[in-house]
Amino acid sequence: MLPKIINVTVKDVRFPTSTEQHGSDAMHTDPDYSTAYVVLHTDSELKGFGFTFTLGKGTEIVVCAVESLSRLVVGKSLEEIVRDFRGFYRLLTSDSQMRWLGPEKGVIHVATAAVLNAVWDLWARAEGKPLWKLLVDMDPEQLVSCIDFRYITDVLTEKEAVDLLLKAQEGRQQREDQMLSEGYPAYTTSCAWLGYSDQQLQQLCADALRGGWTRFKLKVGADLEDDVRRCRLIRQMIGPNNTLMIDANQKWDVDEAVSWVSRLAEFKPLWIEEPTSPDDILGHATISKALAPHGIGVATGEQCHNRVMFKQLLQASALQFVQIDSCRLGSVNENLAVMLMAHKFKVPVCPHSGGVGLCELVQHLILFDYICVSASLNNRMCEYVDHLHEHFTSPVVIKDAHYLPPKDPGYSCEMLDSSVQRYQFPDGEVWLQMNK
Amino acid sequence: MLPKIINVTVKDVRFPTSTEQHGSDAMHTDPDYSTAYVVLHTDSELKGFGFTFTLGKGTEIVVCAVESLSRLVVGKSLEEIVRDFRGFYRLLTSDSQMRWLGPEKGVIHVATAAVLNAVWDLWARAEGKPLWKLLVDMDPEQLVSCIDFRYITDVLTEKEAVDLLLKAQEGRQQREDQMLSEGYPAYTTSCAWLGYSDQQLQQLCADALRGGWTRFKLKVGADLEDDVRRCRLIRQMIGPNNTLMIDANQKWDVDEAVSWVSRLAEFKPLWIEEPTSPDDILGHATISKALAPHGIGVATGEQCHNRVMFKQLLQASALQFVQIDSCRLGSVNENLAVMLMAHKFKVPVCPHSGGVGLCELVQHLILFDYICVSASLNNRMCEYVDHLHEHFTSPVVIKDAHYLPPKDPGYSCEMLDSSVQRYQFPDGEVWLQMNK
Structure with a gap:
C-alpha cells in the first residue's frame, strides 16, 4: 500500500556563498546558493524530499509558486501518481490557468521541478532503492x-523511445557492476571561479x-586578457593531456562569442559553455x-528551460554537449x-551540477544514462563542485574523481534538519547574525 | 522636476470570466482574466499605473515577484530612470541573483513587464501625453x-535601429493625422470562442x-469535425471577401498542425495562430x-517570451505575422x-490583445509602429475583444472597427478604484459572493 500525500511544506533555504566568491x-x-526546499508529508512514516536550486534573491517567489502548485498534489496517493505519471506531470505543467505563467519555463517550471x-x-x-x-x-514501457x-x-515518438x-x-x-566498482567520471569546477585570484586558482588546481x-x-x-592569462596558467599546470573546459555563462552576443573564444583556441578547450543567451538556438548553431x-565544441543546458528547447538545440546541431539540469527541467x-x-542525435550528455x-x-x-541509454x-x-555537501543526509561520495553510486533509498534530496533551520531565510540563525 | 518613486503597491485583481466561457x-x-495590478506612488501627486495579464490561478505568484522587484524601483526618480532607460531595464532583468529565475521569461519577466x-x-x-x-x-536616438x-x-544593432x-x-x-481621423484597423475575436455554441457564434457574427x-x-x-463545421459556418456568414483567421492556442505537435490546418485550407484562413509550442521556433518554421x-501564414507571439525568441522566429522564417504582447515582453x-x-525582416506586426x-x-x-516604423x-x-473595458478610466474607443488613438495622458493602464476593490482576489466583494 503506497502512501498518500497529505501535506506539502516548502522552505526558503539560503547559503551565503557570495561572501567568498564561490560560484562567481x-x-x-x-550568488548565494539556495533552494526552495519541499517536503511531502504522507499518511505513513515515509516522506518525500525535493528542491530546486536558486541563487538567493527571488527564492521567495519560487516558494510562493510551490505553495500554489501544492493544491494539485495534496490528496494524491503515490500509487495514483505513478500509475499515470505522464498525466500527473501534465496536471502540474498544463493547468489551464497556471500554464499562462510559463508554459514550462521560469519560476513555475523550477517550482514544478522541486x-x-x-x-x-x-x-x-517507498521502493527502498x-x-x-x-x-x-x-522496464522501457514504464519509463516511457x-x-x-x-x-x-x-x-x-513513444515507440522510438521504447526501441532505443x-x-x-x-x-x-555489466555496466551497472562497472559503475558500482569504478563510479562515473567527473570533472571539477571548484578551482577556477571568476572571483578567485591567480594564486587561489593555482593552489586549488595543484590540490x-x-x-x-x-x-x-x-x-x-569578463575580460579577455584575464582569460588569456588564466587559461595559460591552468593549461600549464594541467599539461597537454588533461582536459580543459571554459564557461562564459551567457556573457556574449553571437559574433563576440566567436571572436573571443577563437582567441582562447590555443589553450585547446574541449568546449565553450553557455557562450550566449540560453534561448538562442540559432545563435548557438x-x-x-x-x-x-x-x-x-559548444555546451549548454543549465538554463535551457524545457525539452522543446533541447529538441531544437539538437535539431539545429547547436550544441555538442548536452548539459541536463536536475532542477530546471521538469524533474x-x-x-x-x-x-x-x-542519444538519438548521438550527442553526449554531460550534466550541469x-x-x-x-x-x-x-x-x-x-x-x-550510462547503464540504460548511452x-x-x-x-x-559529470560536473562536480566541492561545496555544501555537508548539509545533506546522503552526500555524494567522490573517489578518484568519480561519482560512486548512491546506496541510500531515495533521490538524495534530503537536507539535515539542522541545516534547514540554521540557513532558513530570513529567520535562520545564520541570516539573523549576518544582518545584525 | 520629475517625480521620485517612493512606494510600489501591487494587487491581485481577477474577473470571473470562466463562468460564461469568454476567452475559452x-x-x-x-480562464478568469486577471491582472497583477501595480501602482507607483511618487513624491508628487502623479502616480504610475501598470499591470500584467494572467488567467486567474497563479496571479499571486506574479504579485510576489512584483514585490521582490520593487526594491529595485523604490527610491528611483523618473528622471534617473529615463536618462538611462536601457540601464534600468537591465537592472530589472539582469540582477545577478534574480536572473536565474528567468532569465527574461515566465513569472519574473511578466512581473517586470507590469x-x-x-x-x-x-x-x-508626467509629459502630459x-x-x-x-x-x-x-527622436530616434532617445527611442533606441x-x-x-x-x-x-x-x-x-543600435545604429541600424536608428537608421530604420x-x-x-x-x-x-500625415500618418499621425490619418490615425487621428480614421484610427487603426482592428479584427474581432469576440464572436468565436471555443466554448460558444454555433447559435451564439452565428448571432455574434451577424451583430x-x-x-x-x-x-x-x-x-x-479541440475537434477537427467541429472545426470544419464552425469554419464553414463563419465563412458562409462573412462571405469570400472578408478575412478569416484561426487560432489553435498551441494545441498540436508539428506534424499534427500541418495535417489539421491543411484540412481547413478550403476556408481560406489568412493565418493559423499558435499551431504548436510557443518555444518551438524550428517547428513553426x-x-x-x-x-x-x-x-x-503562421502567426505567433502572445506567449513568445522575449526578443531573443522573436529574433529567431524572424531569422528562421518561422512566422508571417508577429504578434507582440504588451504584458509578456518587457514592456x-x-x-x-x-x-x-x-520591420527589418519585412514581417507585419499584428498585436495580440x-x-x-x-x-x-x-x-x-x-x-x-504605423506612424514611426512600418x-x-x-x-x-490589431486584435480586439469586447470585454472588461468598463473597468478602465480611459477605455479603448472603437469606431467602424478601428481603434481611435487615446487622448488621455498615460498608457491607459489605470483601472477604476471601485473595480480594483470589487474584483480583488480573494477578498473583493465579487469573489466573496462567488465563494459563499
Whole structure:
C-alpha cells in the first residue's frame, strides 16, 4: 500500500556563498546558493524530499509558486501518481490557468521541478532503492510512460523511445557492476571561479591534480586578457593531456562569442559553455559552426528551460554537449526525454551540477544514462563542485574523481534538519547574525 | 522636476470570466482574466499605473515577484530612470541573483513587464501625453536608448535601429493625422470562442457584420469535425471577401498542425495562430513552409517570451505575422526591439490583445509602429475583444472597427478604484459572493 500525500511544506533555504566568491561567474557575480526546499508529508512514516536550486534573491517567489502548485498534489496517493505519471506531470505543467505563467519555463517550471523531485524521492524511498536503481530496474514501457511527449514527437515518438531503451539493454548488468566498482567520471569546477585570484586558482588546481582530477573547468568572459592569462596558467599546470573546459555563462552576443573564444583556441578547450543567451538556438548553431574548425565544441543546458528547447538545440546541431539540469527541467520525467533525444542525435550528455545539492541529484540521472541509454563514457563526464555537501543526509561520495553510486533509498534530496533551520531565510540563525 | 518613486503597491485583481466561457480556447478552457495590478506612488501627486495579464490561478505568484522587484524601483526618480532607460531595464532583468529565475521569461519577466508598464505610464503622464504620442515625439536616438540590444546585435544593432527610424520619418505627420481621423484597423475575436455554441457564434457574427467588422478570428484545435463545421459556418456568414483567421492556442505537435490546418485550407484562413509550442521556433518554421502552398501564414507571439525568441522566429522564417504582447515582453522597451526587427525582416506586426486591458495598452504600440516604423497598413490589424473595458478610466474607443488613438495622458493602464476593490482576489466583494 503506497502512501498518500497529505501535506506539502516548502522552505526558503539560503547559503551565503557570495561572501567568498564561490560560484562567481561573468553573469552571476555574487550568488548565494539556495533552494526552495519541499517536503511531502504522507499518511505513513515515509516522506518525500525535493528542491530546486536558486541563487538567493527571488527564492521567495519560487516558494510562493510551490505553495500554489501544492493544491494539485495534496490528496494524491503515490500509487495514483505513478500509475499515470505522464498525466500527473501534465496536471502540474498544463493547468489551464497556471500554464499562462510559463508554459514550462521560469519560476513555475523550477517550482514544478522541486515538487516532482520530491515525488520521485518519495517513490524511490517507498521502493527502498536509490533513484538511479529504481530507474534501472524499470522496464522501457514504464519509463516511457513517465514522459510527456507533447511537442517532441517530430523528433522522438513513444515507440522510438521504447526501441532505443530496448536496444541499450545489452550489457546493462555489466555496466551497472562497472559503475558500482569504478563510479562515473567527473570533472571539477571548484578551482577556477571568476572571483578567485591567480594564486587561489593555482593552489586549488595543484590540490586537485594531487587528488586525481584530470578534467578542469574555468570561468571566462569578463575580460579577455584575464582569460588569456588564466587559461595559460591552468593549461600549464594541467599539461597537454588533461582536459580543459571554459564557461562564459551567457556573457556574449553571437559574433563576440566567436571572436573571443577563437582567441582562447590555443589553450585547446574541449568546449565553450553557455557562450550566449540560453534561448538562442540559432545563435548557438552559428557559434558551433564557427568554432568547429578550432576543435572546440559548444555546451549548454543549465538554463535551457524545457525539452522543446533541447529538441531544437539538437535539431539545429547547436550544441555538442548536452548539459541536463536536475532542477530546471521538469524533474526525472523531462530529463528522461532529453537523455533519449540526445542519444538519438548521438550527442553526449554531460550534466550541469554544483550549486547546492545538484551533484546529489544529477548523479542518479547520469548513472541511468550510462547503464540504460548511452552505454558509453566517450566524451562524457559529470560536473562536480566541492561545496555544501555537508548539509545533506546522503552526500555524494567522490573517489578518484568519480561519482560512486548512491546506496541510500531515495533521490538524495534530503537536507539535515539542522541545516534547514540554521540557513532558513530570513529567520535562520545564520541570516539573523549576518544582518545584525 | 520629475517625480521620485517612493512606494510600489501591487494587487491581485481577477474577473470571473470562466463562468460564461469568454476567452475559452483549446488549451485554456476556463480562464478568469486577471491582472497583477501595480501602482507607483511618487513624491508628487502623479502616480504610475501598470499591470500584467494572467488567467486567474497563479496571479499571486506574479504579485510576489512584483514585490521582490520593487526594491529595485523604490527610491528611483523618473528622471534617473529615463536618462538611462536601457540601464534600468537591465537592472530589472539582469540582477545577478534574480536572473536565474528567468532569465527574461515566465513569472519574473511578466512581473517586470507590469512594473515597466507602470513606469512608462508615469512618464507619459508626467509629459502630459498619451504614451503613443510620447513615443512618436521622441527622436530616434532617445527611442533606441530604451532598448537592451543584448543578444540581438547579430540581427539588429543600435545604429541600424536608428537608421530604420530615420528612414521612416518621411510622411510621419500625415500618418499621425490619418490615425487621428480614421484610427487603426482592428479584427474581432469576440464572436468565436471555443466554448460558444454555433447559435451564439452565428448571432455574434451577424451583430459584428452589422457593426462594420470585416476581419474575424475563430478558435480551433479541440475537434477537427467541429472545426470544419464552425469554419464553414463563419465563412458562409462573412462571405469570400472578408478575412478569416484561426487560432489553435498551441494545441498540436508539428506534424499534427500541418495535417489539421491543411484540412481547413478550403476556408481560406489568412493565418493559423499558435499551431504548436510557443518555444518551438524550428517547428513553426516547418509548419510555415508546409502551409505556404495553401496561402496560409503562421502567426505567433502572445506567449513568445522575449526578443531573443522573436529574433529567431524572424531569422528562421518561422512566422508571417508577429504578434507582440504588451504584458509578456518587457514592456515598451522590448516591444520597440521586436517592432524594429520585424520591420527589418519585412514581417507585419499584428498585436495580440483581448484579455483584460491588453487592448488598452497595445493600441499605443501599434499606433507608434504605423506612424514611426512600418508606415504600412498592408496585412496589418490589431486584435480586439469586447470585454472588461468598463473597468478602465480611459477605455479603448472603437469606431467602424478601428481603434481611435487615446487622448488621455498615460498608457491607459489605470483601472477604476471601485473595480480594483470589487474584483480583488480573494477578498473583493465579487469573489466573496462567488465563494459563499
